[in-house]
Amino acid sequence: MTEGTDISVSRRAFLKLGRRADPDVLRPPGTNAALLTEQCKSCSACIDACPEQIIVAGAGNFPVLDFSRGACTFCEACADACPSGAFSKDIVPQWSWKAGITSACLSLQGISCRACEDACEPRAIRFRLALGGKSEPVLDQHQCTGCGACAYQCPAAAVTFTRVEPNKEEDPA
Ligand code: SF4
Ligand code: SF4
Structure with missing residues (x-):
């Protein structure tokens, strides 16, 4: 037994x-x-x-x-x-996933695309001029809610997500 x-x-x-x-x-x-x-x-x-x-x-x-x-x-x-x-x-409030944009981004390859910026309601993504006339996406992790709207709209599957602990968010290094 x-x-x-x-x-x-x-x-x-x-x-x-x-x-x-x-x-x-x-x-x-x-x-x-x-x-x-x-x-x-x-x-x-x-x-x-x-x-x-x-x-x-x-x-x-x-x-x-x-x-x-x-x-x-x-x-x-x-x-x-x-x-x-x-x-x-x-x-729920501890949701700490943040978007990041990889080298697969079309804009980084000189192809005009702002799909992620257009999709991002909190305006966490901006583009700045880079060498060679390309536009480089810049993502503000403090603004990013991790909602995934940018990933959904990205035609190149260039958006990935990583979990950012609160202290690392302050100091990504
Ligand atoms: S995950 Fe959401 S909030 Fe973050 S950059 Fe993408 S669209 Fe913007
Ligand atoms: S959108 Fe879907 S995954 Fe997000 S909180 Fe609502 S039910 Fe959950």
Whole structure:
């Protein structure tokens, strides 16, 4: 009897170990890898609730944000829909993902494009003249909300996202 219980417990622990959410993946606002690993039942309620349809099932069937489908409005419909405690309204304000623009940017290659600047409501992206008559995108991380609108509109998939801790935001070095 005791042996059977031990086997069942260790099997549960083993299954849990095999389903760990990756902390370096964009999650819907209000949740994180630790909460998902502990609480998410992969029921798809958050996926179905998102009016922007930008939540998809990722590795381990945990929800991830896909900015190639649209931008996040931070409406919290996903958090409201979750029945399992995998979201916490307390961590919505801690959303610390910020956009960055890679060398794939068309403008950096001399092709006229301002799609990201046009998409950015808080005006976090500006362009300045660079060598050779090119325009270089400059992103103000303090203004960036991490909404993904620029990534959605970028025709070159040149926008990436990284998590910026508050102290690093002050001093990116
Ligand atoms: S906050 Fe709203 S728009 Fe953003 S992922 Fe959740 S449901 Fe979708
Ligand atoms: S993620 Fe949103 S706020 Fe940040 S630069 Fe892109 S459009 Fe602007």
